[in-house]
Amino acid sequence: xxxxxxxxxxxxxxxxxxxxxxxxxxVGVLLRRRWPRLGGSIALLSLAVLVGLSTHAGARLLAxxxxxxxxxxxxxxxxxxxxxxxxxxxRRRNAPEYGGQDVPRPNVLVRLRYAARLQRQTGLPLxxxxxxxxxxxxxxxxxxxxxxxxxxQASVRWMEEESDNTAQNARFSAALLHQAGxxxxxxxxxxxxxxxxxxxxxxxxxDVTAAPTNYIGQGALHPADFIPNxxxxxxxxxxxxxxxxxxxxxxxxxxxAMSPSAL
Numbered sequence: 001x002x003x004x005x006x007x008x009x010x011x012x013x014x015x016x017x018x019x020x021x022x023x024x025x026x027v028g029v030l031l032r033r034r035w036p037r038l039g040g041s042i043a044l045l046s047l048a049v050l051v052g053l054s055t056h057a058g059a060r061l062l063a064x065x066x067x068x069x070x071x072x073x074x075x076x077x078x079x080x081x082x083x084x085x086x087x088x089x090x091r092r093r094n095a096p097e098y099g100g101q102d103v104p105r106p107n108v109l110v111r112l113r114y115a116a117r118l119q120r121q122t123g124l125p126l127x128x129x130x131x132x133x134x135x136x137x138x139x140x141x142x143x144x145x146x147x148x149x150x151x152x153q154a155s156v157r158w159m160e161e162e163s164d165n166t167a168q169n170a171r172f173s174a175a176l177l178h179q180a181g182x183x184x185x186x187x188x189x190x191x192x193x194x195x196x197x198x199x200x201x202x203x204x205x206x207d208v209t210a211a212p213t214n215y216i217g218q219g220a221l222h223p224a225d226f227i228p229n230x231x232x233x234x235x236x237x238x239x240x241x242x243x244x245x246x247x248x249x250x251x252x253x254x255x256x257a258m259s260p261s262a263l
Contacts (some may be wrong), residue, residue: 001133001134001135002132002133002134002135002164004164004165005133005134005164005165008165012241012244015244016237016240016241016244017049017050017053017233017236017237017240018050018233018237021046021047021049021050021053022046022050024042024043024046025042025043025046025047025050027039027042028040028041028042028043028044028045028046029043050233051228053232053233053236053237054228054229054230054232054233054236055225055226055227055228055229055232056221056224056225056226056229056231056232056235057221057225057226058232058236059216059217059232059233059235059236059239060216060217060218060221060225062217062236062239062240062243063192063216063217063235063238063239064217064218066191066192066194066195066217066239066242066243066246067191067192067194067212067215067216067217067218068217069194069195070191070194070195070198070210070212072212072215073118073186073209073210073211073212075121075122077209078118078121078122078124078186078209078211080184080209081122081124081184081185081186081209082124082177082182082183082184082185083124083125083126083127083157083158083177083180083182083184083185083186084115084118084119084122084124084125084126084127084185084186084188084211085126085127085129085173085177085185085186085187085188085201086111086112086115086126086127086128086129086144086188086189087111087129087130087166087169087187087188087189087193087197088104088108088128088129088130088131088140088141088143088144088163088169089104089105089107089108089111089130089140089189089190089193090104090105090108090140091103091104091105091108091134091136091140091143092104092105093136102136102138102143103143103147104140104143104144104147107190107214108140108144109147110190110213110214111188111189111190111213111214112144112147112148112152113152114188114211114213114214115148115154115188116148116152116153116154118186118188118211119154119155120154122186124186125155125157125158126148126154126155126156126157126158127156127157127158127159127160127173127176127177127185128140128141128144128145128148128156128158128159128160129141129160129163129169129172129173130143130144130160130161130163130169131160131161131162131163131164131168132161132164133164133165139159139161140161141159141160141161142159142161144156145159158176158177158180160172160173160176166193166196166197166200166245166249167200167249167253169197169200169201170197170200170201170203170204170206171204173201173204173206174201174204174205174206177206178205183205183206183207184206184207184209185201185206185207185208185209186209186210186211187201187208187209187210187211188211188212188213189212189213190212190213190214191212191213191214191215191216191217192214192216192217192238192239192242193242194210194212195242195246196242196245196246196249198210199246199249199250199253200249200253203253216235216238216239217239
């Protein structure tokens with residue numbers, strides 16, 4: 001298991017809902033002993049925010065600005081592309097219906113379905129990017145390749161199997177493509193993940209045409225979207241993760257690009 005991956009997930013748990021808001025509520029409860037009004041206000045506010053983020057309306061409020069930054073792909077934009085790059089996004093372990101094999105998470109299956117469609121439409125070769133951040137025997141790229149081969153009858157030319165995060169996805173994928181004399185790609189990932197992914201792939205030296213999929217913040221609201229549920233909280237968690245990740249990448253990788261060693 002990657003120690004960096006474990007650290008990032010631990011920090012994310014502390015910064016993101018529901019844990020961050022539950023901890024803030026606990027702080028408010030403790031403060032009530034000495035400052036009743038302040039502590040009570042903090043506790044109530046944290047719970048109110050948690051309820052709001054547990055609705056699809058709240059999740060869309062966070063997701064839509066990110067998703068609207070990059071529109072869905074117009075196939076005419078793919079005319080100059082040389083390859084399709086698909087990013088991994090985690091696994092489900094020991095799926096009994098597949099003989100105990102690990103399988104990609106549902107959002108990754110959405111990416112794979114769209115990538116297979118794009119390959120049929122364009123004839124471009126596929127590169128799958130995803131390593132073993134959890135210490136599994138099989139890489140995420142290998143899981144995705146098996147699904148594409150068995151369920152979508154799609155062929156894969158490259159598998160990048162060493163990356164633990166999006167920045168490594170970009171760096172290692174760029175190295176494979178540059179070795180093959182390619183630099184213009186269609187990048188497939190979730191619409192929420194696309195702004196951060198495109199930024200870091202372009203910094204790795206690739207000419208990126210975004211091919212986002214799996215939108216969660218679109219469409220008109222209806223009354224049921226204001227009812228709290230676990231699925232909406234998951235979407236809010238994902239959206240906030242991307243906002244924080246986008247800010248961190250802008251700070252960390254812009255500073256890296258400006259350092260003398262990078263010049």
